[in-house]
Amino acid sequence: MTDASSPPALSFRETRKIFADVVAVDSISLDIADHSFVALVGQSGSGKSTLLKTINRLVEPDSGSVLLEGEDVRTAFAPELRRKIGYVFQGIGLFPHLSVAENIGIGPRIAGAKLPSGRIAELLEGVDLDESYASRMPHELSGGQRQRIGVARALAADPHVLLMDEPFGALDPITRDALGNRVRALHERLGLTTVMVTHDMAEALLLADRVLVMDSGNIVADNTPKELLAGEGGDIAQGLVSVPRDQAKALAALAS
Numbered sequence: 001m002t003d004a005s006s007p008p009a010l011s012f013r014e015t016r017k018i019f020a021d022v023v024a025v026d027s028i029s030l031d032i033a034d035h036s037f038v039a040l041v042g043q044s045g046s047g048k049s050t051l052l053k054t055i056n057r058l059v060e061p062d063s064g065s066v067l068l069e070g071e072d073v074r075t076a077f078a079p080e081l082r083r084k085i086g087y088v089f090q091g092i093g094l095f096p097h098l099s100v101a102e103n104i105g106i107g108p109r110i111a112g113a114k115l116p117s118g119r120i121a122e123l124l125e126g127v128d129l130d131e132s133y134a135s136r137m138p139h140e141l142s143g144g145q146r147q148r149i150g151v152a153r154a155l156a157a158d159p160h161v162l163l164m165d166e167p168f169g170a171l172d173p174i175t176r177d178a179l180g181n182r183v184r185a186l187h188e189r190l191g192l193t194t195v196m197v198t199h200d201m202a203e204a205l206l207l208a209d210r211v212l213v214m215d216s217g218n219i220v221a222d223n224t225p226k227e228l229l230a231g232e233g234g235d236i237a238q239g240l241v242s243v244p245r246d247q248a249k250a251l252a253a254l255a256s
């Protein structure tokens with residue numbers, strides 16, 4: 001449990017990353033509270049994935065730092081960092097020659113522990129899959145089922161923080177919606193702090209407590225979904241909000 005004196009789950013401190021002549025992340029400073037669900041939105045190339053990857057050190061900042069529960073991720077013990085952070089990304093990268101159960105248990109196995117079959121069944125149940133899936137091979141799964149396994153794998157080591165990079169991008173809208181809601185439910189049930197990169201403002205507004213809008217490496221809006229829907233956040237944020245809003249209006253007009 002946390003109390004008022006606990007550090008935020010995540011803190012960016014003037015975090016900056018430059019690739020050649022592109023400032024991908026431009027001195028970002030912000031805190032992410034424990035148990036919050038944050039969506040990172042913005043146009044392609046705005047720096048979302050780069051910022052996310054500074055958390056699990058897939059990207060090392062050129063300057064500034066990232067703190068996980070008050071500790072600089074650069075100085076954190078690597079296996080401990082991996083255990084505390086679950087990571088889900090598009091095209092999840094399951095090992096084709098390993099079964100579902102082996103894929104789910106790969107993180108703990110690397111750390112020298114074997115997940116008991118009851119734990120595999122529990123993780124499968126968490127993503128709405130029957131335990132009979134444990135013995136299947138990745139090629140025997142649909143894209144949506146593979147993404148579910150990716151979520152189960154990310155949760156296998158009981159992480160505190162869940163990072164998701166366009167996790168539902170390649171899925172059909174119905175599967176996408178169902179899996180999004182499932183992840184939000186798991187976020188609540190497991191007391192996670194979740195950061196999700198998405199291109200889809202509707203998904204961000206429906207799932208997150210807080211929406212960060214990026215543009216050219218900067219955070220240009222930091223608002224709740226309610227504030228964004230009330231017109232706050234500035235032009236770039238409102239440009240993104242207008243897409244689902246205009247679609248909803250067009251659908252309503254068709255129905256009337």
Ligand SMILES: Nc1ncnc2c1ncn2[C@@H]1O[C@H](COP(=O)(O)OP(=O)(O)OP(=O)(O)O)[C@@H](O)[C@H]1O
Pocket residue numbers: 019020022023024042043044045046047048049050051199
């Ligand atoms: N490894 C890299 N080498 C060189 N440039 C990179 C690298 N990774 C990202 N960039 C550049 O940094 C900028 C930010 O990229 P990033 O992937 O963070 O954006 P994004 O908002 O996540 O985009 P998308 O929504 O298309 O995934 C882009 O200009 C991109 O070309």
